[in-house]
Amino acid sequence: MSEDKILDNVITTRMDKFIGWARSYSLWQYVFGTACCAMEFMSVSSSHYDTDRFGAAMPRYSPRQSDMLMIVGTITHKQAPVLRRVWEQMAEPKYVVAVGACAVSGGFYRNYAVVQGADRVIPVDVYVPGCPPRPEMILDGIMALQEKIRNSKQYL
């Protein structure tokens, strides 16, 4: 085989980039929907806005089968240990997206019951603000997460 033919058929890349590319288009999400943002999320994940286009089509119903945690809604103090437990059950590598003002910062609930942001309980990769966010904003958040996955060091 001549050298020209090899160059036509072989792509060279870095390991991190290749795995990151694969992982970014195979997001299995666990939707931790607790409030009204979850209603918005339903339209995002179904056919009209269609997260399948970004390789994040399948909401799983067990955290052990998923690698992307979507926190969609208000996190109360009573619920915080549950969220933490769900996050701990997920297998590595795992990513967290906080959707909506409440999950980002507590939103307009500045009171005795609500945790002031999901990042007080677990680390968050992408914040999507809005009350609730537009579907386009959630899709933008997913794309931002993909960008982050593609450009980060991949541990095997």
Added chain:
Amino acid sequence: MEKYWLLKDDIPDFFEKFPHAGYTEQFGQPNVRIPKEDLAELFDFWKNHSKYPMDMLLDITAVDYLSSDFAEKPNLTGREEDLYSETRFDVVYHFYSVSTNRRIRVITSCGGEHPEVLSSYAWWKAAYYIEREVWDMFGIKFTNHPELRRVLMYEEFEGHPLRKDYPLMGEQPRVKLRNPEQEND
């Protein structure tokens, strides 16, 4: 317009039996006010009323009148000593008579360092969760309740959030993670 509420003219037998009961009317709805010592008698009366048997307890809630300018509580102005005023809280009962489609609202006052009223659980089983909620939010103790513990907030929570003296943006430390192996329920 169809009638839903029992007004003063509908229940002369009530005012015969409770001559000291207060009565006001707002928006065509009755407010019957009685001292909390009469509660047991009142529960008996409405549960077994001959014409309008109140077979359903719709709701129990409470109102904290600390630092209010409400006309019926002119003595409460949010001073330190008002925290333990005997009339600080109102407990509000709504009863419903399913068979005759009539409602009645009963209000009673309580207060002091440990406010408590009689539980209506012995008359209406629906009071179980409602009274637990009032205890959780206002710290009003219902005597003779079978299991008076918090229902909305978690066990580690300190204080009662709907009281007027609970800090407006008061936050408490995060709940500790529980070990599922050590949990009983």
